[in-house]
Amino acid sequence: MASLNYNRPAGDGNLYIVKSDNRVELFDANKVVVSLIKSGVDYRLACDIVDDLQYRVHDGITTKALRTILLNIIDQKSPDAALRYKQSHEMYVRTSRGTLEPFDYKMIENSLVKETGITQESAMHVAKEVEAKLRKLKVNYLSAPLIREIVTVQLLEEGLEEARSKYTRLGMPVHDVTHLIEQGSKENANLHHNPETIHKFAGDQIxxxxxxxxxxxxHIADAHMRGDIHIHDADYFAVRPNCLQHDLSWFFENGLRVDGTGKHTSVAAPPKHAMVAALHAAKILASSQTNMAGGQSLDNFNIFMAPFFTGMSREEVKQVAQAFVYEMNMQYVARGGQVVFSNVDIELTIPKYLADKPAIGPKGKVMGTYKDYQDELYTFTDALLDVFIDGDALGKPHLFPNVIVKTRDSAFKDPQQKELLFKVHQLFSKYGTPYILNMLPDWQHDAVNSMGCRTRLSGDWADKQGYENPGMSTMRTGNIHYNTVNLPRIALEANGNDGKIFEILDSRLDLIREALEIKHDLVKKRLYENQILPFLTQKGRHGEDYYRFEDLTHTVGFVGLNELVQAHTGSMLHESQDAYDFGMDVIRYMRDWADSLSDITGWRWTLTQTPAESTAGRFARLDMKAFGARALVHGDRNTGGVYYTNSSHMPVDADISLFDRAKMEGKFHPVCNGGHITHLFLGEGTPDPAGLMSLTEKLCRNTSMGLFDYTRDLTTCRKCGTVAGGLLNSCPNCNANGKDLEYYSRITGYCQRIGSGDSAGGWNDAKIAELRDRKRYCIN
Ligand SMILES: [Zn+2]
Structure with missing residues (x-):
């Protein structure tokens, strides 16, 4: 025993045991007997076991060896007793690998070093403290998550806060998972309650x-949680960029790899037929969204499709248009089981900047230039609009893709274009689904596009960068991310002090900038280092990347300008010129900030009106909590269904004429270069398309609105297929009610089902409150 490396009183004749931490303890036979009895072994058997044990232990034996010998003896005498003893004396861990293993503090120690970078010594200390706590708790079966929770508490007690946040486990309370499975979530109206969305939400949470x-x-995470700012798409922030405007002609030239590499799927050569071209377009929108957080859009959709329709009858062309629209509304397979959030920008004529560009036709061959295809453009656009006007087999509207109609001066003069524009207004009149992108104002670039989510890309950037083609800044790129400032809160904090408003705004903008810089670096890493966004990094035949990373917009958005000026000046935007002018100062200030960042960083920074489907409600709720009655929220304070006015819109219930609303909101559009929109809510009944079209001309010529829509509330009847304006209690044709009726309206950037006569749909409480308050205009 001379070789033993421990301290004990020498030569006292007792047996000493060495514990796992090298401490030494006297072997006590009585203690063993007691512990055996405690585990359920009867007294006689316990004494018998300990008798045997005493012969087989030697001085300096380790606890571990002693336990092994003891278990062997019990097992020989009574396997049942051995099992009971094991269960009551060893801590077993249900590991995340699905195995049951004896507890070993070393595992904690090692994982702490690996995951948090704290020293081995400090990790051992924490691990042993945790072991002591667990033994005190007398838990027989431990789970890995439970141990982790106790370790994180221990780390906090030791003041190791940073290590704690690295070591913590991410997930959901059991109760929330049950609720999610049984009730679903209302975060996004486009996501319905189904098995796929349950998985999506659970994953999103992590x-x-x-x-x-x-x-x-x-400091940024805290600012987000407090509601000073809102970091959008938190679920996708770490992995995906936001949205993308595609260039269909690029795929018509290069062929299609839906996985980006062609390793996992079939690869298609450039399409030969119009039908295949249309199906490729649908596949592009569907497969690219697997790499993206937001909407997918096809700019110049009808122009790039036009060369494929050469020599086809109108009937054949309509068949292609129909196939495309149904594809986009029936591929119920996007992120977590929804249809793809999709968008097409269409032209009524070939714009100057595309007119002389080589037209890519069947098999990727150049067939003249795009200006040669005005007739095909007309036929296809006409057919496409008819498909939307027809609705689906039940008479319901096709909700996707959002159709953005670029409306130029000639649209009100040229007979053919006027015919198309009239159809756009028939569609407005029936379903209220399209959008007018007003190309008339001087500030609008010849090359510009928008999405229903309102991300806007303009050729200005190409001019500024010296690109020969403005399309290089409007296609194959998009928004990397946008974050939103809670404007009303700034006024509440500034307490009437003008200077303070801009001071606080500056500090919020700093946070937004920092968050966007982080996002920029992350996306770059995911694209080129982790290579997990292969759709975007796929290469064309000239070796170029499809995705134009260097032209992505980095965007700041805002919510509640109206409530900021109201809190600060005492009047809402539409109530006094001073209030309005101050609001404009705030928005211009933010735009100047974005412009100056573009100059400083060389990246593209823009200002957008945040769609705020859930942010408008979230900010209002948080401010009501923090500032009580001072928070000027709309909606119902008692139920918590409160909201702020979106972006720089006039309040939805403002008692102003449609034209005044358009004028006042329109002035903000050129300032908000990253995205803007005005919704004009129409009242019940079916507006006359011709009247609506002349209103559009008036609005395009006399306001500064860049993008607007007429939003209709609709009731559709599942029984007889009637579509009626307004949210009705019964079908005006067959009197059906309850579950036979479906309600629709535009939530923020897209039209969506509100619910049916007997159950709610996907709209959140704040948006339902806003829907109730909307002032609706009658056109006729
Ligand atoms: Zn009916």
Missing amino acids: LREYLLVQVLPK
């Missing part, structure tokens, strides 16, 4: 928490 504990610095 990535959202990951963002807050790991990706964003604490």
Whole structure:
């Protein structure tokens, strides 16, 4: 025994045991007997076991060896007793690998070093403290998550806060998972309650928490949680960029690899037929969204399709248009089981900047220039609009893709274009689904596009960068991300002090900038280092990347300008010129900030009107909590269904004429270069398309609106297929009610089902409150 490396009173004749931490303890036979009895072994058997044990232990034996010998003896005498003893004396862990293993503090120690970077010594200390706590708890079966929770508490007690956030586990309370499975979530009206969305929301939750504990610095995460700012798409922040305007002609030239590489799927050569071209377009929108957080859009959709229709009858052309629209509304397979959030920008004529460009036709061959295809453009656009006007087999509207109609001066003069524009207004009149992109104002570039989510890309950037083709800044690129400032809160904090408003705004903009810089670096890493966005990095035949990373917009958005000026000046935007002018100052200030960042960083920074489907409600709720009655929220304070006015819109219930609303909101559009929109809510009944079209001309010529829509509330009857304006209690044709009726309206950037006569749909409480308050205009 001379070789034993421990301290004990020498030569006292007792047996000493060496514990796992090298401490030494006297072997006590009585203690063993007691512990055997405690585990359920009867007294006689216990004494018998300990008798045997005493012969087989030697001085200096380790606890581990002693336990092995003891278990062997019990097992020989009574396997049942051995099992009971094991269960009551060892801590077993249900590991995340699905195995049952004896507890070993070393596992904690090692994982702490690996995951948090704290010293081995400090990790051992934490691990042993945790073991002591667990033994005190007398838990027989431990789970890995439980141990992790106790370790994180221990880390906090030791003041190791940073290590704690690295070591913590991300996930959901059991109760929330049950609720999610049984009730669903109302975060996004486009996501319905189904098995796929349950998985999506569960996964989203983890990535959202990951963002807050790991990706964003604490001061930004806190500002988001407090509601000073809103970090959008938290679930996708760490992995995906936001949205993308596609260039269909690029795929018509290069062929299609839906996985980006052609390794996992069939690869298609450039299409030969119009039908295949249209199906490729649908596949592009569907497969690219697997790499993206937001909407997918095809700019110049009808122009790039036009060369494929050469020599086809109108009937054949309509068949192609129909196939495309149904594809986009029936591929119920996007992120978590929804249809793809999609968008097409169409032209009524060939714009100057595309007119002399080589037209890509069947098999990727150049067939003259795009200006040669005005007739095909007309036929296809006419057919496409008819498909939308027809609705689906039940008479319901096709909700996707959003159709953005670029409306130029000639649209009101040229007979053919006027015919098309009239159809656009028939569609407005029936379903209220399209959008007018007003190309008339002087500030509008010849090359510009928009999405229903309102991300806007303009050729200005190409001019500024010296690109020969303005399309290089409007296609194959998009928005990398946008974050939103809670404007009303700034006024509440500034307490009437003008200077203070801009001071606080500056500090919020700093946060937004920092978050967008983090996003920029992350996306770059995901694209080129982790290579997990292969759709975007696929290469064309000249070796170029499809995705134009260098032209992505980095965007700041805002909510509640109206409530900011109201809190600051005492009047809402539409109530006094001073209030309005001050609001404009705030928005111009933010635009100047974005412009100056573009100059400083060389990246593209823009200002957008945040769609705020859930942010308008979230900010209002948080401000009501923090500022009580001072928070000037709309909606119902008692139920919590409160909201702020979106972006720089006039309040939805403002008692102003449609034209005044358009004028006042329109002045903000050129300032908000990253995205803007005005919704004009129409009242019940069916507006006359011709009247609506002349209103459009008046609005295009006399206001500064860049993008607007007429939003209709609709009731559709599942029984007889009637579509009627307004949210009705019964079908005006067959009197059906309850579950036979479906309600629709535009939520923010897209039309969506509100619910049916007997159950709610996907709209959140704040948006339902806004829907109730909307002032609706009658045109006729
Ligand atoms: Zn009916």
